[in-house]
Amino acid sequence: MIERGSGVAVWRQIEDSLAADIAGGVLxxxxxxxxxxxxxxxxxxxxxxxRRAVATLVERGLLRVEQGRGTFVQDNAIDYAISKRTRFSQNMARQNLSADVDILNSDTVPANAELAELLRVAVGDALFRIQVLSKAEGRVVDYATMFFPAARLPGLPDAYRRHRSVTRALQECGVPDYTRRFTRVTARLPDAEMVDYLGIPKNRPVLRVKSLNVDAAGVPVQYGVTSFNGDLVQLVMEQE
Structure with a gap:
């Protein structure tokens, strides 16, 4: 019950009531x-x-706002394992979660100096760029931009469109296995594009992961920049 004149702001009492509903499993x-x-x-x-009570619960991490859908009670975070062999579909399968990928864009771009050094190609060489949204149980967990050396992996975009899997696409292009050379994680506030794609508040940080994958000979085959919804995902660094 809301007690007016109690000395506690009404919106704060509503916040406490909804928080109690969440803690008690009513929500x-x-x-x-x-x-x-x-x-x-x-x-x-x-x-x-x-609106003020709900906004405070969002800031506390008890609720999340999904643009165009509404406000939801926060789920338990999805564990996303980062290891020598990081695979999105396997990460989801281990937690009995359905996985899906939406391809936003697939094109060819010239390598700038940074990408050329990472992928061991010359500046200006063609790179396949694929941008995707990865989903678990129908909800977007990350937005990724991936780069592949075009001369080394002809046909990769078509293979990826068929399989929606980096592992299977690389296998079709003659790379039977690959491992993670490095993973670099930072936290940053989302830009307008991230807010739109991930459906998060503009003041909620995303986990930005830069990674490089190499084949059995140590030759780079993929570089990616992935922005994870920090409300849904916690990164787990696994030792192998």
Whole structure:
């Protein structure tokens, strides 16, 4: 019950009430929060008061906002293993989560100095660039841009479109196995594109991962920059 004149702001009392519902399982992980109108009716307040309480719960990490869908109780974080052999589909399968990939763009770009050094090609050489959204249980967990040396891996974009898997696409192009040379992780605030793709608030950091994969001979075959939704994913560094 909301107690007016108690010395505790009404929106704070609503925040505490909803937090108690989450802690007690009345509102379950992944469940959509009632609409502002429904909550306003429940607590007999205006929508502005509800909006302030909900915004604070989002800041606390108890709720998340998905643009175009609504507000949801935060799920337990998905463990995303970073190891010598990092594979998205295997990471999801280990947790009994469905995995899917949406291809946003596939084109060919010239290598700049940084990419040329990483992939051991000449500046200006052609690179295949593929940009994707990876999903678990239908929800976007990351946005990735991947680069592949075109001369070394002809036909890779078509193979990736067929399989939606880096592992299978590389196998089709003559690379039976690959391993992670390095993984570099930073946290940063999302730009407008990340906010749109990941459906997160603009003040919620993303986990940005830069990685380089090499074949059995140590020759680079893929460089990627992946932005993970920090609300949904925790990175687990595995020792091998």
């Amino acid at each position: 379950r992980a992944g469940q959509q929060l009632p609409t502002e109108l429904q909550l306003a009716a429940r607590f007999s307040v205006n929508r502005h008061t509800i």
